[in-house]
Amino acid sequence: MSSTSEPAATPSAPDLGASSLLDVVPVMPVVLVDRVEDAVPLARALVAGGLPAIELTLRTPVALEAISVIASEVPEIVLGAGTVLDARQADMAVAAGARFLVSPGATPGLLAAMTSTGVPFLPGTATVSEVIAVLESGVTQMKFFPAEAAGGAAYLKSIASPVPAARFCPTGGITAASAPSYLALPNVGCVGGSWLTPSDAIAAGDWDRITALAAAAAALAPAGP
DSSP, X not given: OOOOOOOOOOOOOOOTTTSOGGGSOSEEEEEOOSOHHHHHHHHHHHHHTTOOEEEEESOSTTHHHHHHHHHHHOTTSEEEEEOOOSHHHHHHHHHHTOSEEEOSSOOHHHHHHHHHHOSOEEOEEOSHHHHHHHHHTXXXXXXXXXXXXXXXXXXXXXXXXXXXXXXXXXXXXXXXXXXXXXXXXXXXXXXXXXXXXXXXXXXXXXXXXXXXXXXXXXXXXXXXX
């Protein structure tokens, strides 16, 4: 008798419809890619370290192409586009394969544009008035940016009671050392971190270093809602 083995199943990314975007990973890697050829090995290094998510910022000329190749070749990662500033960028990022969007701020027009894409998004906030404006639009998940410059963990702790419906992904100036102080807060689901993908490691193709940094970040535990 002969037997045939079943082909290995292709891993799939966590289902954003089943959980909050803030609950996918404790640390959301915030990544800047200068060379398209770095995109796939970088994404795979993060997945290998236990962080199947990436926010690839639209701050380089190759960002959209990098999103496209990651979407095609690393389907097991939750792929997002960051630094979204207008409707055109939002639409182009989703067309390239982004499954979520992140903006540094939130105007009524930008909120409407991101909503119209149909994918989850994190609008940026830095003040209580901005948080309330985002809540009034029906969005409860948001980015707190620039986190350290805008008041840090102490600020988010102080607004947890006045605006309990808001949950945050603080980003900006956060390090491996300061991340736990944010993750201990009940209104923080995850933090955004650029320390996971140092530019010198990317330039050198040191994917093992990035995997190790991702593994350490993946071990951090948020307090939960």
